[in-house]
Amino acid sequence: xxxxxxxxxxxxxxxxxxxxxxxxxxxxxxxxxxxxxxxxxxxxxxxxxxxxxxxxxxxxxxxxxxxxxxxxxxxxxxxxxxxxxxxxxxxxxxxxxxxxxxxxxxxxxxxxxxxxxxxxxxxxxxxxxxxxxxxxxxxxxxxxxxxxxxxxxxxxxxxxxxxxxxxxxxxxxxxxxxxxxxxxxxxxxxxxxxxxxxxxxxxxxxxxxxxxxxxx
Amino acid sequence: xxxxxxxxxxxxxxxxxxxxxxxxxxxxxxxxxxxxxxxxxxxxxxxxxxxxxxxxxxxxxxxxxxxxxxxxxxxxxxxxxxxxxxxxxxxxxxxxxxxxxxxxxxxxxxxxxxxxxxxxxxxxxxxxxxxxxxxxxxxxxxxxxxxxxxxxxxxxxxxxxxxxxxxxxxxxxxxxxxxxxxxxxxxxxxxxxxxxxxxxxxxxxxxxxxxxxxxxxxxxxxxxxxxxxxxxxxxxxxxxxxxxxxxxxxxxxxxxxxxxxxxxxxxxxxxxxxxxxxxxxxxxxxxxxxxxxxxxxxxxxxxxxxxxxxxxxxxxxxxxxxxxxxxxxxxxxxxxxxxxxxxxxxxxxxx
Numbered sequence: 001x002x003x004x005x006x007x008x009x010x011x012x013x014x015x016x017x018x019x020x021x022x023x024x025x026x027x028x029x030x031x032x033x034x035x036x037x038x039x040x041x042x043x044x045x046x047x048x049x050x051x052x053x054x055x056x057x058x059x060x061x062x063x064x065x066x067x068x069x070x071x072x073x074x075x076x077x078x079x080x081x082x083x084x085x086x087x088x089x090x091x092x093x094x095x096x097x098x099x100x101x102x103x104x105x106x107x108x109x110x111x112x113x114x115x116x117x118x119x120x121x122x123x124x125x126x127x128x129x130x131x132x133x134x135x136x137x138x139x140x141x142x143x144x145x146x147x148x149x150x151x152x153x154x155x156x157x158x159x160x161x162x163x164x165x166x167x168x169x170x171x172x173x174x175x176x177x178x179x180x181x182x183x184x185x186x187x188x189x190x191x192x193x194x195x196x197x198x199x200x201x202x203x204x205x206x207x208x209x210x211x212x213x214x215x216x
Numbered sequence: 217x218x219x220x221x222x223x224x225x226x227x228x229x230x231x232x233x234x235x236x237x238x239x240x241x242x243x244x245x246x247x248x249x250x251x252x253x254x255x256x257x258x259x260x261x262x263x264x265x266x267x268x269x270x271x272x273x274x275x276x277x278x279x280x281x282x283x284x285x286x287x288x289x290x291x292x293x294x295x296x297x298x299x300x301x302x303x304x305x306x307x308x309x310x311x312x313x314x315x316x317x318x319x320x321x322x323x324x325x326x327x328x329x330x331x332x333x334x335x336x337x338x339x340x341x342x343x344x345x346x347x348x349x350x351x352x353x354x355x356x357x358x359x360x361x362x363x364x365x366x367x368x369x370x371x372x373x374x375x376x377x378x379x380x381x382x383x384x385x386x387x388x389x390x391x392x393x394x395x396x397x398x399x400x401x402x403x404x405x406x407x408x409x410x411x412x413x414x415x416x417x418x419x420x421x422x423x424x425x426x427x428x429x430x431x432x433x434x435x436x437x438x439x440x441x442x443x444x445x446x447x448x449x450x451x452x453x454x455x456x457x458x459x460x461x462x463x464x465x466x467x468x469x470x471x472x473x474x475x476x477x478x479x480x481x482x483x484x485x486x487x488x489x490x491x492x493x494x495x496x497x498x499x500x501x502x503x504x505x506x507x508x509x510x511x512x513x514x515x516x517x518x519x520x521x522x523x524x525x526x527x528x529x530x531x532x533x534x535x536x537x538x539x540x541x542x543x544x545x546x547x548x549x550x551x552x553x554x555x556x557x558x559x560x561x562x563x564x565x566x567x
Contacts, residue, residue, distance in 0.1 A: 083317060085324055095342070098335050102321045109325050117326060124326065130316030132324065 004209050008079055015075040015201055017068055020194055023060055026067075029190040031180040032058045034167035044167050047179035056167045058179050070162045070176040071198045074134060077160075078106075078202035082133030085109055086195075087150050089142040093188045097138055100192040104199040107132065109150075113142075118153040137163030138191055139182040140174065147173075164191060242310075249300035256297065273298070329380040330388055334395065340408045341399050348404050359403060368416045370396065376415075428524050428532065431458075441525040445517025447544050450506025454518035458526065460498025462488075466515065467502055480512035487520040487540055491527060513544060 008014040026032065034040075034048065034056035049059035077084060084106040088097045094110040101108030109117075114124070121129050135154050140163045142148050147170050154161045155173045163174040164182045171177040181187040257276060261268040264279050276297055286294040311328075312318040322328045322335070351357075371379070373389045396415060399405055405412070431439040439458040446452070464484060466474045475481050488494045499519060503511045520540040524532050535541055549558035556562055 081315070081317075095335065095338050098322070105321075107318065107321050107324050109322070111325050111327075111331055114326050117324065125323075126310065128310075128312075128316075130312065130318075 001213075004206075004213060005080060007209070008076060008205075013068075013072060015072065015079075015198065015205065017071040017075060017198060020071065020197055021064075021067065021190075023064060025190065026060050026063060026180075029186040030184045031063060031187045031190065032060050033181050033184065034058050039168040041168050041170055043171055044165065044169065044179065047165075047171075048167060058167065058181070063178065063180050066176065066178045067180075067194075070178050071194060073160070073176055074136065074162060074195065075198045075202040077134045078199045079206050081206070083107060083130065084134045084136060084199065085132035086136050086138060087113075087148065088138035088188075089113075089148060090139045090182070090188075091143075092185065093138065096188065096192055100196050104196050105203070106199060113149050115149075118150070118157050118159070131157060132159060135159055135161045136195060137161065137174070138188060140165055140169045141182075246300055246304060249304070253297075253300055260297070327382055327384075327388070329382050330384060330392075333380065334392060337392070337395050337399060337411075340411055341395070341402070344399065344402050344404050344408060347407065348402065351404070359406065367419055369419050371415050371417060428529075431525050439526075441522045443518040443521030443523070445514045445519075445521060445543075447513035447517065448506050448510040448547055450503060450510040450514040452501055452503040452511065452514035452518045454499055454501040454515060454522050456519060456522040456526070457498040457500075458496070460496065462495040462497065464499045465501070475508070475512060477508065480508060483509075483512040483516045484519070486516060487523055487535070490535065490538060490540065491523060491531060493523075493526075497523075497526075516540070517543065 032049070034044075037051055037054045037056060040048070040056055047059055047062055049057045051057065074084065084104070086097050086101045086106065086108040088094065088110050090110075097110050098108045116124055118131060121131055135150060137148065137151070140148055140151060145168065151161060151163070151173045160175045161173070162176040163169075163171075163178065164180050165171040165174065165177045166180070166182045169182075171179070178191075180191075257271055258268040260276060260279050261271040263283075264275075266275065280295055280297050284295040288294050311320065311323055318324070320328045320332065322331045325331050370393055373384060373386070376389060376392070377384050396412065399408065400412060429441060431441055433439055434457075440455055442453060442455050444451070444453050464471045471481055471484060475484070485494065488497060501515050501518060503515055505511075506514065517540070520535060524535070524541070527535075532541075551557055554562075
């Protein structure tokens with residue numbers, strides 16, 4: 001059992017996450033497009049490549065690195081049978097995100113976030129509840145363009161977060177930010193596809209390793 | 217010998233009710249209760265000397281009322297023996313498995329059944345739209361059969377709460393109904409007909425046509441019909457005969473003697489006068505209760521109802537519009553405390 005858990009940690013890319021996407025895929029899905037210059041958040045300036053006709057362009061090289069780290073982390077969490085919660089407050093993609101979560105076998109929350117869901121979970125759900133081990137934000141703002149409450153709550157409950165941050169978002173409290181577009185349907189579908197493939201790969205690898213262990 | 221704790225502190229005795237939340241009944245507990253109920257039912261049947269196989273719930277209620285007579289006013293407070301599914305309310309069992317992972321993918325939203333319902337309905341909507349797009353791409357026309365919305369209504373909020381076993385707010389309910397209406401409004405919504413029927417209920421048509429009774433014939437071959445009427449506390453029944461001379465008998469007495477006042481006799485004759493059949497019918501009526509005027513009004517209503525059988529439908533409509541067939545709802549108003557009568561207040565004295 002110890003060998004099962006420590007084996008993936010010895011390799012930098014145990015789940016070969018780099019093969020899932022290329023720079024061209026990100027460009028075709030319009031991930032590099034940000035919001036206008038006036039909407040720019042101060043902490044997103046390191047991730048921005050430049051500005052063309054007032055519209056910010058996100059640096060896709062940095063996005064590649066961040067995305068690879070984030071997908072690797074989610075794969076490890078899924079390998080160790082962690083609970084992953086997909087959060088997005090964009091109404092356009094609510095159905096898509098819920099469908100992705102259902103196909104992975106993980107959980108989603110794309111509706112109104114009640115105040116004490118994470119911090120007051122014992123009383124909301126019941127005494128023996130298990131909180132999510134990873135929260136993935138496909139859009140880190142809520143409908144009023146403020147940072148989602150779940151980012152702060154996850155930081156309070158020591159839950160690591162992975163999030164797609166656009167040029168008007170605050171990447172501060174997110175453990176693995178992914179600078180990229182969160183408004184285009186193509187970009188969000190790409191993210192959903194990538195997360196779904198990583199989680200399914202990680203779970204398959206886990207089942208294979210367990211089968212190999214049992215055979216011994 | 218075991219040591220028993222005799223005195224306890226108040227802190228131990230006070231239960232922290234807020235932290236535990238509502239009690240959850242496990243499946244095993246409910247199963248045991250059902251087995252105990254069935255055993256108890258057979259014991260009760262043996263005690264009462266009846267057949268245990270054919271012992272219904274009504275027999276159980278009667279037996280319990282006989283064995284445990286109670287003078288309590290509230291029926292719910294008396295001893296009762298019912299099937300456990302009726303006593304223990306249907307509750308959600310624990311939502312996660314042994315490893316802690318919840319079963320439902322929307323568990324962390326809080327209202328999982330409601331949001332999964334919204335998710336499914338939206339998926340049906342998307343499917344219908346995709347199908348429509350396919351039809352448009354092929355160039356086929358879209359079907360436009362209108363669903364009959366008059367005889368159906370959507371589920372109420374309480375019924376939806378019972379279906380989902382979850383509390384809903386008014387906003388949630390209205391959003392769900394709006395989504396359903398949007399789905400129904402699409403032209404190709406027929407393919408999701410089954411799904412929509414789960415959330416709609418039939419409203420029985422409430423129009424009750426008043427059946428006019430046909431004429432009956434007595435031994436002499438004369439047609440007659442009966443009618444009943446009431447006014448204040450008076451109740452009257454009237455039998456109207458055809459081929460008559462216009463004679464009217466009340467309780468065996470002629471109307472001239474029974475109703476000395478002209479006004480009451482006018483009331484009796486009004487239905488016949490309205491239909492221009494004054495000398496053509498005979499009437500025999502019985503009346504009880506009320507006063508002079510009330511009895512007259514009651515007989516008038518009774519005779520008008522009886523005359524419906526002799527007359528065409530148009531004339532019945534005329535009678536109805538004239539107010540001959542409506543029961544007069546005015547009754548004596550009750551006296552209120554602090555006042556001398558129904559409306560009269562006590563004399564106001566300045567000092």
